Structures are given as C-alpha cells and as structure tokens.
Amino acid sequence: GAVVSQHPSWVICKSGTSVKIECRSLDFQATTMFWYRQFPKQSLMLMATSNEGSKATYEQGVEKDKFLINHASLTLSTLTVTSAHPEDSSFYICSARDGTGRNTEAFFGQGTRLTVV
Amino acid sequence: QKEVEQDPGPLSVPEGAIVSLNCTYSNSAFQYFMWYRQYSRKGPELLMYTYSSGNKEDGRFTAQVDKSSKYISLFIRDSQPSDSATYLCAMGGNNRLAFGKGNQVVVIP
Numbered sequence: 001g002a003v004v005s006q007h008p009s010w011v012i013c014k015s016g017t018s019v020k021i022e023c024r025s026l027d028f029q030a031t032t033m034f035w036y037r038q039f040p041k042q043s044l045m046l047m048a049t050s051n052e053g054s055k056a057t058y059e060q061g062v063e064k065d066k067f068l069i070n071h072a073s074l075t076l077s078t079l080t081v082t083s084a085h086p087e088d089s090s091f092y093i094c095s096a097r098d099g100t101g102r103n104t105e106a107f108f109g110q111g112t113r114l115t116v117v
Numbered sequence: 118q119k120e121v122e123q124d125p126g127p128l129s130v131p132e133g134a135i136v137s138l139n140c141t142y143s144n145s146a147f148q149y150f151m152w153y154r155q156y157s158r159k160g161p162e163l164l165m166y167t168y169s170s171g172n173k174e175d176g177r178f179t180a181q182v183d184k185s186s187k188y189i190s191l192f193i194r195d196s197q198p199s200d201s202a203t204y205l206c207a208m209g210g211n212n213r214l215a216f217g218k219g220n221q222v223v224v225i226p
Binding site: 032034091095104107 | 125149151153158159160161162163166203205207209214216217218219221
C-alpha cells in the first residue's frame with residue numbers, strides 16, 4: 001500500500017510553546033489529508049480535513065486558531081498546535097488519500113505522541 | 118443517525134475463535150469499504166478494501182459487504198493473540214470518506 005510518513009513520532013514541549021507535526025505522502029499525490037486526535041483507549045476523533053491549496057475544514061468544537069493546518073503541496077500537510085497546554089497532550093494521526101482516483105482508500109501515518117509539560 | 122455506526126466493544130475472545138465485527142452506515146452513496154487495524158500507539162494500517170457486495174478473503178480475514186442492508190462485516194478466523202488491536206471500518210464514495218469509531222478486540226491466549 002501507499003506510504004504516509006508522519007514526523008515527529010513523539011515530542012515533548014513546554015506549556016505555551018508551539019509544535020509542528022508534518023504529514024507526507026511518499027509515493028502518491030494526496031489531494032486530501034485528514035487530521036485526527038486520539039486519547040488513550042479511545043477512538044479516532046476527526047479534527048479537520050484539508051484539501052491541497054485551500055483552507056482546512058474543521059470539525060465542530062475544534063479551534064482553528066489553535067490547530068493550524070497547512071496543506072500547501074500535494075505531498076505535505078502540517079498541523080501546528082499553537083500555545084500548547086497540558087490538555088493538548090494526545091496522539092495525533094494524519095491520513096491521506098490518493099487524489100488520482102475519485103474513490104480511493106486512505107492511508108495513515110504512524111502518529112505523533114505529543115506531551116505538553 | 119450517525120453516518121457510520123460501529124460498536125466500540127471491547128470484544129474478548131479465546132485464541133482460535135472467530136472474531137466477528139460489523140458496521141452499519143446510512144449514506145447510500147458509499148461505494149467502497151475498508152477495514153483498518155490499529156495497534157496501541159501506532160497509526161491504523163489498511164487490512165481490507167472492497168468495492169462490491171459479497172465476500173472478499175485474504176488469509177484469515179474475510180470482509181463482507183451487504184449494500185442493500187448497508188452493513189459490512191469483518192471476520193477473523195483462527196484468531197491469534199497478535200490480532201488483539203482496534204479495528205476501524207471506513208467507507209467512501211463521491212469523494213467522501215467516513216470512519217467508524219473503532220472496535221477493540223482482545224484475543225486471550
């Protein structure tokens with residue numbers, strides 16, 4: 001299957017700082033990328049959907065000014081957690097869809113474990 | 118009604134048993150269906166992908182789709198402790214993609 005690379009796999013940051021997470025599609029063009037958040041032993045929670053070259057669509061209750069998403073190219077989307085707080089500590093996962101076909105499956109990155117201290 | 122319904126479990130089975138998972142959906146525009154497996158602290162990995170109603174087999178895994186009932190299933194035969202994970206269903210169509218909440222499975226040795 002296609003490869004989606006997410007970086008970093010884990011990060012620890014101080015409260016009040018910002019953290020950027022990268023999601024890259026390595027062998028296909030991803031016109032759509034999804035960002036999820038997952039708390040321990042809970043299911044994936046969709047945060048936002050981003051389409052290359054346009055603004056991300058955020059799910060209800062997700063602060064767009066706090067979770068900045070940029071999808072500037074067909075192979076890269078970034079999620080920046082701004083002014084991080086301990087309650088932002090979570091597992092963040094991206095997924096990407098191949099844009100060459102109309103109906104295609106999504107592939108997930110390895111996830112990023114964020115710990116805010 | 119949610120677009121995709123999946124019972125989160127957890128589901129515990131003894132080693133060697135058949136694991137049966139299912140999802141229902143409400144959007145008749147969905148045309149293709151997937152199952153993902155997620156181990157703890159890892160990203161989900163694609164297990165099965167199918168377009169049509171009926172069964173698709175891959176080793177010990179069988180994906181079943183019933184479009185008329187808007188119901189999909191995943192069966193795991195001869196379950197192993199290594200199958201212990203969370204399984205997510207997903208479905209798409211008309212450029213939309215929706216995921217179930219995931220079902221935690223525990224295979225007891």
